[in-house]
Amino acid sequence: MIGGAAALFLLVNGRIMGASGIVGGLVDGSGKSNWRERAAFVAGLVAVPPMLVPLYAEVDTHISQNVFVIVAAGLLVGIGSRLANGCTSGHGVCGISRFSLRGIVATVFYLLAGGMSVLLFKHLLGVI
Amino acid sequence: MRLLFALISGGLFGAGLLVSGMVDTTKVQGWLDVFGAWDPTLAFVLGGAILPMAVAWRFTVGRAPKLGGTFPPKPEPRLGHNLVVGSLLFGAGWGLAGLCPGPALASVSFGGWGGLVFLAAMLAGMAVAPPARRWVDAMAA
Numbered sequence: 447m448i449g450g451a452a453a454l455f456l457l458v459n460g461r462i463m464g465a466s467g468i469v470g471g472l473v474d475g476s477g478k479s480n481w482r483e484r485a486a487f488v489a490g491l492v493a494v495p496p497m498l499v500p501l502y503a504e505v506d507t508h509i510s511q512n513v514f515v516i517v518a519a520g521l522l523v524g525i526g527s528r529l530a531n532g533c534t535s536g537h538g539v540c541g542i543s544r545f546s547l548r549g550i551v552a553t554v555f556y557l558l559a560g561g562m563s564v565l566l567f568k569h570l571l572g573v574i
Numbered sequence: 575m576r577l578l579f580a581l582i583s584g585g586l587f588g589a590g591l592l593v594s595g596m597v598d599t600t601k602v603q604g605w606l607d608v609f610g611a612w613d614p615t616l617a618f619v620l621g622g623a624i625l626p627m628a629v630a631w632r633f634t635v636g637r638a639p640k641l642g643g644t645f646p647p648k649p650e651p652r653l654g655h656n657l658v659v660g661s662l663l664f665g666a667g668w669g670l671a672g673l674c675p676g677p678a679l680a681s682v683s684f685g686g687w688g689g690l691v692f693l694a695a696m697l698a699g700m701a702v703a704p705p706a707r708r709w710v711d712a713m714a715a
Binding site for chain 1: 576578579580581582583584586587588589590592594596597599600603607608610619620622623624626627629630631633634638639641642643644645648652656657658660662663665666667668669670671674675676678680684685688689691692693694695696697699700701703704706710
């Protein structure tokens with residue numbers, strides 16, 4: 447479904463389905479020229495999952511209850527994905543699939559950092 | 575039409591993130607927990623998304639998008655410091671909370687206060703990214 451969504455957005459609209467790029471362009475004003483298309487994508491992304499939630503007995507994101515952890519992580523994800531010009535969907539799904547060197551290298555680095563982050567905060571510091 | 579298909583793509587993406595478990599931070603952290611109780615199942619989610627996309631990219635050769643315009647050109651294989659620093663910061667945050675931008679949006683309606691705070695912090699991070707980029711460029715120069 448994720449790959450199908452990315453393929454649809456590419457073949458029909460001619461756009462890369464990268465979550466951080468689509469939203470980031472709305473936040474920092476760089477995507478002003480096609481903001482409606484971005485907003486429509488975000489609307490679908492936000493509104494459709496809750497329609498499917500009733501199909502499950504229980505849906506829990508298990509997100510941390512530590513506000514410092516959540517804020518720090520959110521800031522890192524926001525700044526990092528925009529500096530890198532992509533996140534899991536843009537670099538990982540859309541980049542690797544066209545054998546883009548940038549997408550592959552970005553994915554190696556964020557997976558590496560993600561693994562180190564879990565090692566540090568979960569096993570060494572015990573905050574998550 | 576562009577808006578309709580953007581809405582459909584976003585909705586399908588969100589549904590996929592929910593069904594695949596990408597919105598479950600415990601599962602994501604299990605996938606990144608190579609040194610602990612590693613859960614490799616999300617590799618199939620990533621692989622399962624890359625495969626149809628690889629077919630789609632092949633299909634773009636010699637064609638144009640259905641609704642007009644041109645397909646995005648393949649970026650120059652240039653690896654700047656922003657790509658590396660940004661990916662490291664993003665990965666650190668992804669591991670810390672278990673949410674990346676897509677799932678943060680997909681789960682905001684049912685993720686409780688934690689999901690809302692994460693999304694707000696992420697959007698704030700995106701807003702300060704342009705000056706942060708200039709700072710990183712200055713440091714690297």
